[in-house]
Amino acid sequence: MQNFVFQNETKIIFGRDEEQVVGQEAKKYGKKLLLHYGGGSIKKNGLYQRVVESLQAQGIEIFELSGVKPNPRVSLVREGVTLCKENNIGFILAVGGGSVIDSAKAIAAGVNYEGDVWDFFDGKNSVNDCLPLGVILTIPAAGSESSGGSVITNEDGSYKRAVGHETMRPRFAILNPVLSYTLPSYQTACGITDMMSHILERYFTREKNVELTDRLCEATLKTIINNAHTVLDDPTNYDARAEIMWAGTIAHNDSLNTGRIGDWGSHDIEHEISGIYDIAHGAGLAIIFPAWMKYVYKHDVNRFVQFANRVWDVEIDLNDLEKTALQGIQKTEQFFRLIGMPVKLNEVDIGEEHFEEMARKGTERGPIGNFIKLAEKDVFEIYQLAK
Template identity: 65%
Template sequence: MLDFTFHNATKIIFGRNTEKKVGEEISKLGKKVLFHYGGGSIKKTGIYDRVVESLKKAGVEIFELGGVKPNPRLSLVKEGIELCRKNGIDAILAVGGGSVIDSAKAIGIGVPYEGDVWDFYSKGKKVEEMLPLGVVLTIPAAGSESSGGSVITNEDGWYKRSTNSVNMRAKFAIMNPELTFTLPNYQTAVGAVDIMSHVMERYFTNVKNVDFTDRLCEATLRTMIRNTPIALKEPENYDARAEIMWAGTIAHNDLLSTGRIGDWATHGMEHELSAIYDIAHGGGLAIMWAPWMTYVYKHDIERFAQFAYRVWDVEPDFRNPEKAALEGIKGLKEFFASLGIPVTLTDAGIPDDRFDEMAKKATEDGPLGQFVKLYKDDVKKIYELAK
């Protein structure tokens, strides 16, 4: 286990009707608030009205900016930055899922910065400050409600890039599982893949003697495996939705990273898919995981065998761990398919004519991954395996 410092200052407010507390919480952060959200779903479900009522009751001045798309766009971020500067906005409220929260973070770090906000995503500019951010989570998936990360897509060249800082965590996150009852099954499914992906990116590590966090990772994965099918079959099953929502936060708040180094190559490869083809992030990850695993598993067969034993209940065969490792990879792919989502590029309608371009863009800042370093040719081969 490596040395580490763990600090997560996001206040979690979890449970039924907690969105009614949003005005009380955001008013502690500012008096002029940017209310940032996506499309019309929060208005159809009544969340919008409840949030506005709470904000007005708290006496905050509201400035709205909707229109966040999946794979949030840099152009809207820049619009939000100008809106905040023009009106002296001193806090941001993100109501939605990871795309909305990531966009809000980008706006928050862009307002006090004199340069181009894209510098944080493309040039490694360090984040020193951000407007205080509050969150009402409506889609458990990205874990952005208490992570230090943000992912934005630049329409100029369709680059999807991330930035990360301890200064980018939300001050509070309101999490009511009831707000997820109306999610379409597809969003529930790809959100579950996103959550599991955050765990697996951390799980496949070269660091030894990390059994405690291994067990935490495995428990989180098993929780998702058990509860996601329940939520798909019974959308208003509060207990299943609650388990998924809390697992999504734990998967990406860095607790599972403690003492270990994660990989993140699969995320890097998927970003090229969703930047160009605008596929849901979790949908792209469902396609890329098995090919990545198939390509790298021989680097540490014992870890993949452990994944098979502990997560997928593959019968231990210590004389043939490779067989178990392959069974675990098969189990993951079959589980994703059971959620009703594509698990190959062909099934998702994604052609194979831009693999070279995607591999080049994915590795232009250096090889992907920490578990196994992947260069352009490696990445292209994994895209081929994903067909």
């Protein structure tokens, strides 16, 4: 087990109707607030009105910036940075899913910086000081509500890049499972895939003697798997929605990667796909993760055997461990398909024309991943396996 420091200061406020306390929480950080959200869904379901009333009751002046899209764009982030600077705004409230939260984090990072916010994402500078922000989560998926990371897309060149810093963690996150009742089934399935992928990135480590976090990863994966069909078949099942929502937070709040080194190659590989083709991140991960598994499993067959046995209940064949490992990969792919996810690039009309470009861009800063290091040619081969 590796040495580690674990500190997560995000206050989680979980349960029915808890969005009504947002004004009380936000007032701790000043009297001017940027309300950041996506489209009109929060107005249609009444959440916007409840949030505004709670904020106004505490005397908070509200500035708004809507229009966040999936795979959030740096152009809107720049608008938010300017808006905050010009109006001396001291707090950001993100109401939405991972895209809104990541966009809010990027704005928070850019406000106290004199250069262009994209500098952080292309490695020209490092984040060290962010505006405080809070979250009302509406889409369980990305885990951004208590993580220290943000992923943003630059329309110029179709680059999708990530950056992280402890000051980017939200000060509070309000999680009401009821707010996820109206999500389309496809979006729910994308979220399930996203949170499972966050766990898998951590689970596939070369670090030995990490039994506790292995077991925590496995338990969280099985909880998601056990509740996935319930939320898809019965969208207003509160108990199942609550399990999924909390699992999504646990998957990415860093508790599952204490003492271990995760991989993260699959995320980097997928970012190139959604950066160019603008597909849902979860859908891209459902395609890439099984392909990555097929490409790397022989480097540590025992870990893949453990995964197959403990997560998917595959009986271990002591005479053919490779067979057991492959069954676990097959079960993963089958599960993604059963919940309505694509598992091949051709299922989302993506051909080979950008494989070389994506492999080159994905590794332009050097090899990616930690389970094994992936060079440009390796990434290209994984795209081939996924086509």
